[in-house]
Amino acid sequence: MTLDRRGFLKLAATGTAVAAGSLAAAEAGASTGASAHDAANAFGVLVDTTLCIGCRKCEWGCNQANDLPKRERADFDDKTVLETHRRPDVTAFTVVNRVAAPPEVRQAAFAKIQCMHCVHPACASACIVGALRKQPEGPVTYDAWKCIGCRYCMVACPFQIPAYEYSRALEPRVMKCSFCFDRIVKEGRQPSCIENCPEEALTFGRRDDLRALAHAKIAANPDRYLDHIYGESEVGGTSWMYLAGVDFARADLPPLDNQAPPVLTETIQHGVFKNFVPPVALYGLLGLVMLSHRRRDGETGEEE
Amino acid sequence: MSGHHAAPVRTPFLTRGSAAVLAVALIGIAVYLSRMLLGLGRFTNLTDQWPWGIWIAIDVATGVALAAGGFTSAALVYIFGRERFHPLVRPALLTAALGYTFVVIGLLADLGRWYNVWHPMLPSMWQGNSVLFEVGMCVMVYLCVLYIEFVPIVVERFKGKVALRGALAGLNRPLEGILRLADATLSRFIWVFIIAGVVLSCLHQSSLGTLMLIAPAKMSPIWFTPVMPALFLMSAIAVGFPMIIFESMIASRSFGRPAEMHLLSGLARMIPFLLGVYALAKVADLTLRDAWPHVFAGGAQSTMFLIELIGGVLLPLALASMERIRRSPAGLFVTATLIVLGVALNRINVFLVAYRPPFTETTYAPAIFEILLTSGLIATLVLVYRAAVLVFPVIPAPESAPAEHLSRVNVPVRIAPAAAGVFQPTDGTES
Numbered sequence: 001m002t003l004d005r006r007g008f009l010k011l012a013a014t015g016t017a018v019a020a021g022s023l024a025a026a027e028a029g030a031s032t033g034a035s036a037h038d039a040a041n042a043f044g045v046l047v048d049t050t051l052c053i054g055c056r057k058c059e060w061g062c063n064q065a066n067d068l069p070k071r072e073r074a075d076f077d078d079k080t081v082l083e084t085h086r087r088p089d090v091t092a093f094t095v096v097n098r099v100a101a102p103p104e105v106r107q108a109a110f111a112k113i114q115c116m117h118c119v120h121p122a123c124a125s126a127c128i129v130g131a132l133r134k135q136p137e138g139p140v141t142y143d144a145w146k147c148i149g150c151r152y153c154m155v156a157c158p159f160q161i162p163a164y165e166y167s168r169a170l171e172p173r174v175m176k177c178s179f180c181f182d183r184i185v186k187e188g189r190q191p192s193c194i195e196n197c198p199e200e201a202l203t204f205g206r207r208d209d210l211r212a213l214a215h216a217k218i219a220a221n222p223d224r225y226l227d228h229i230y231g232e233s234e235v236g237g238t239s240w241m242y243l244a245g246v247d248f249a250r251a252d253l254p255p256l257d258n259q260a261p262p263v264l265t266e267t268i269q270h271g272v273f274k275n276f277v278p279p280v281a282l283y284g285l286l287g288l289v290m291l292s293h294r295r296r297d298g299e300t301g302e303e304e
Numbered sequence: 305m306s307g308h309h310a311a312p313v314r315t316p317f318l319t320r321g322s323a324a325v326l327a328v329a330l331i332g333i334a335v336y337l338s339r340m341l342l343g344l345g346r347f348t349n350l351t352d353q354w355p356w357g358i359w360i361a362i363d364v365a366t367g368v369a370l371a372a373g374g375f376t377s378a379a380l381v382y383i384f385g386r387e388r389f390h391p392l393v394r395p396a397l398l399t400a401a402l403g404y405t406f407v408v409i410g411l412l413a414d415l416g417r418w419y420n421v422w423h424p425m426l427p428s429m430w431q432g433n434s435v436l437f438e439v440g441m442c443v444m445v446y447l448c449v450l451y452i453e454f455v456p457i458v459v460e461r462f463k464g465k466v467a468l469r470g471a472l473a474g475l476n477r478p479l480e481g482i483l484r485l486a487d488a489t490l491s492r493f494i495w496v497f498i499i500a501g502v503v504l505s506c507l508h509q510s511s512l513g514t515l516m517l518i519a520p521a522k523m524s525p526i527w528f529t530p531v532m533p534a535l536f537l538m539s540a541i542a543v544g545f546p547m548i549i550f551e552s553m554i555a556s557r558s559f560g561r562p563a564e565m566h567l568l569s570g571l572a573r574m575i576p577f578l579l580g581v582y583a584l585a586k587v588a589d590l591t592l593r594d595a596w597p598h599v600f601a602g603g604a605q606s607t608m609f610l611i612e613l614i615g616g617v618l619l620p621l622a623l624a625s626m627e628r629i630r631r632s633p634a635g636l637f638v639t640a641t642l643i644v645l646g647v648a649l650n651r652i653n654v655f656l657v658a659y660r661p662p663f664t665e666t667t668y669a670p671a672i673f674e675i676l677l678t679s680g681l682i683a684t685l686v687l688v689y690r691a692a693v694l695v696f697p698v699i700p701a702p703e704s705a706p707a708e709h710l711s712r713v714n715v716p717v718r719i720a721p722a723a724a725g726v727f728q729p730t731d732g733t734e735s
């Protein structure tokens with residue numbers, strides 16, 4: 001009996017050590033930060049909010065190119081909507097807002113908002129069935145057929161982008177910008193919003209080139225721009241990046257950590273499941289505890 | 305693993321109390337079916353800013369936490385060998401099996417495409433990075449394990465007593481055969497499932513705490529901590545026994561029996577330690593993260609947290625530490641209730657109160673239909689539990705009436721007559 005006990009304790013200790021060790025290993029290994037993003041070739045967009053005139057032509061272009069309730073071109077000439085703060089919703093993947101500037105900044109600025117197509121997207125990491133996916137070319141795409149409608153992606157998105165068709169009884173969809181995936185990857189064109197921008201406030205290209213362009217712009221016009229490219233490193237980087245003359249938070253670009261949100265959850269998740277060692281170790285441990293009590297009962301009879 | 309003198313409760317299914325519960329249940333079921341056909345929009349206050357409401361926070365997150373009595377009691381009795389608590393295992397197992405069933409039913413109501421709920425099982429859609437995927441798979445497997453663990457109770461009830469009449473009489477022998485086979489195999493291998501149940505519970509109870517870690521920017525620093533999974537596991541373990549006590553005392557009262565204080569007080573002796581570990585971890589976590597200033601910053605979040613910590617953890621911890629309170633039925637009931645409510649509030653806080661989307665124009669408050677559906681599910685669960693303990697030997701027979709006698713009363717098996725009236729139409733498996 002004593003031998004059993006000692007053997008059991010030894011085994012238990014080993015099991016615990018294995019479990020703890022694998023957790024530590026998982027935490028050390030940064031492999032969990034992986035993303036499908038192809039850093040050398042992925043596309044991106046640079047939004048220069050100081051060039052945007054709030055004409056809403058990008059909104060029109062988006063409406064035409066996507067499966068959205070179709071609206072008249074004239075609807076988008078209405079500039080009064082700029083007086084209210086809008087967010088993308090199930091009828092519009094992108095909206096332009098006036099950037100509330102402090103009085104000393106004379107020039108009115110506008111900012112177009114849409115899905116940022118994060119380099120390591122929280123929405124895609126969260127998605128239970130992989131309906132949201134980071135494509136190597138940059139876009140984060142949505143496959144409605146897979147979706148179960150849990151809306152965990154909406155909880156996860158740090159930019160509060162995905163919208164949901166709550167009012168549809170059948171086949172409700174998660175709605176967000178697709179970066180015109182088919183258009184840019186299969187047809188080799190630019191996203192519809194960008195083709196429609198008359199002011200070149202939106203620049204489409206390789207994300208790496210755009211970073212260089214943005215840095216050059218800031219260097220050439222230090223008075224015009226804040227010395228920061230929003231999206232270069234926020235949440236681990238985003239495919240869409242922004243330049244601005246006033247605080248980014250006023251353009252719905254909140255201050256965010258540079259660590260991609262999935263790094264924490266994926267580290268924990270993969271730590272707990274590392275090669276199934278921790279669950280199996282726990283199983284073995286509990287089995288041994290059970291066995292030790294059985295043995296004891298066998299020797300001394302039932303407690304009662 | 306014999307029945308330890310559990311026997312079907314002999315009492316009418318419908319009383320004035322359970323009729324009221326039935327009314328709540330029926331309203332909930334009506335709302336449920338309407339929502340499934342007509343979509344989320346008409347029945348909920350969910351928006352793009354608030355994608356999750358009480359169906360997730362209460363029906364799913366709190367439901368899973370409060371079903372923790374199942375794995376904690378199984379661990380206590382079968383793994384850690386505390387045989388004397390055996391009579392409490394079956395009620396806890398039934399609660400867990402029903403609790404998880406209703407978690408799944410509740411989750412379905414929240415899914416926009418509930419008819420796709422099977423998708424995560426397709427290997428082509430496996431998404432190992434998703435915390436929700438892990439929670440979903442664990443809950444699904446655990447639910448199966450719980451049903452398997454329940455099989456011996458069904459066997460005990462019906463083995464050698466299957467006596468269907470009329471057209472179904474031909475099924476008697478095959479059914480009897482299945483029961484015998486289940487009995488022969490399960491009694492030898494049930495330990496495999498018991499341990500698996502405990503492991504699966506540890507996994508998904510903690511993973512539920514990982515869910516909200518995907519949204520650091522939206523979560524209040526009062527609750528957001530990388531050790532949230534550990535806190536969720538500890539609180540699940542801490543709430544297991546209080547939940548058993550809470551239910552057992554309500555059931556005793558409802559069936560007009562004295563509370564089983566000799567067992568429950570003994571169980572309560574472990575609460576100070578289990579709840580103490582959780583309390584200590586919670587306080588240490590806040591201290592290490594320098595989060596106390598947020599706790600005392602005022603506002604709704606601070607208030608909710610203080611209620612959770614003081615009313616749901618510290619106060620019951622103090623109460624449970626006093627032997628006098630543990631031995632008094634009223635004291636024990638209040639203590640257990642506080643802990644149950646405290647953990648429930650923690651789940652609601654983490655999934656709703658702590659969540660603050662960056663661009664908010666509205667706040668979320670549940671719609672009347674959300675509340676009706678949630679209360680309807682809880683009411684239905686209570687009724688199914690009641691029906692189950694009338695049919696199956698789950699609850700320990702009262703000491704005054706010898707168990708042997710009770711369990712032999714029902715020889716050619718028929719559902720307790722009073723239960724039959726209401727229970728039969730909804731239950732296709734019995735006739």
Ligand code: SF4
Binds near residue numbers: 114116118156
């Ligand atoms: S902005 Fe939101 S929706 Fe778009 S990729 Fe990032 S996490 Fe996903």
Ligand code: SF4
Binds near residue numbers: 126
């Ligand atoms: S709602 Fe759809 S896309 Fe979003 S996480 Fe759930 S399954 Fe994925």
